[in-house]
Amino acid sequence: MDAARGAVMSVKELEAFLTLEFPQAFGPGKPHHVESVGRNVATVRLDADESHLRPGGTVSGPAMMALADVAIYVALLGQIGPVGLAVTTNLSINFLRKPSPGPVFADAKLIKLGKRLAVGEVGLRGPGSDELVAHCVATYSIPDRPAA
Template identity: 55%
Template sequence: MASHHPIMTKEELTAFLDREFPQMHAGGRSYFVDEIGPLSARMRMEYHERHLRPGGTISGPAMMALADLALYAAILAHIGPVALAVTTSLNFNFLRKPEPHALIADCRLLKLGKRLAVGDVSIMSEGSPDVVCHATGTYSIPERR
């Protein structure tokens, strides 16, 4: 059973993500691990024009990527560097238009088992308490050999 306390620091997690997924920083770094806690993680996505949709608001796909990454980060922080843990489902509710600021994703893990992890992610515009997007997701964790 995975620990309810993180076994990776935010620096270790950042180094792992940078090494295994360098493509996520194409065009410059915009994703940051802000915090790791018991069954939780906080990620930040900088406001950048590459994340915008017509009309100048942050796009749904950008918010989806942030939520998926926050869930992945929370899981890895607790099970260790398992690159092959994969998303099996994600559900999104877009609640309001985000402000033209960085986005903050707060993830909490609801279940962290040997083979399955389930969590939810609340995304807010930096400086605002209002949730702009809420996501739930499930990850499959590969068997350790």
């Protein structure tokens, strides 16, 4: 999905922006990747390696929280464009089951997009599964933007 599907930024444009703004997480050899973007939705993948695991061999809670946060941010940017200073104001996550090491997918959907706030939810899942490993709801604050 991309701009043709209701997003103002394509996957390629989002990856370029995120690589520039968040080089610790995006870019060549980094763990996060934008899989798709569309009208009020996005999917982001975390290639969880040993640095993302906790004792017991499962993906850590902080890694999943970061993935959920990034996924809502990507869905938001897909609608409002490259606004680097949009920030999380609230995030709540429920861990449902242990994800195995490897890719984790975050499917984000914006529930409300206003001028100053956006609310979204994210389902986290393993590859090839619809069974959620975590569910997240988050609110983003959107800074004032210049008039078009």
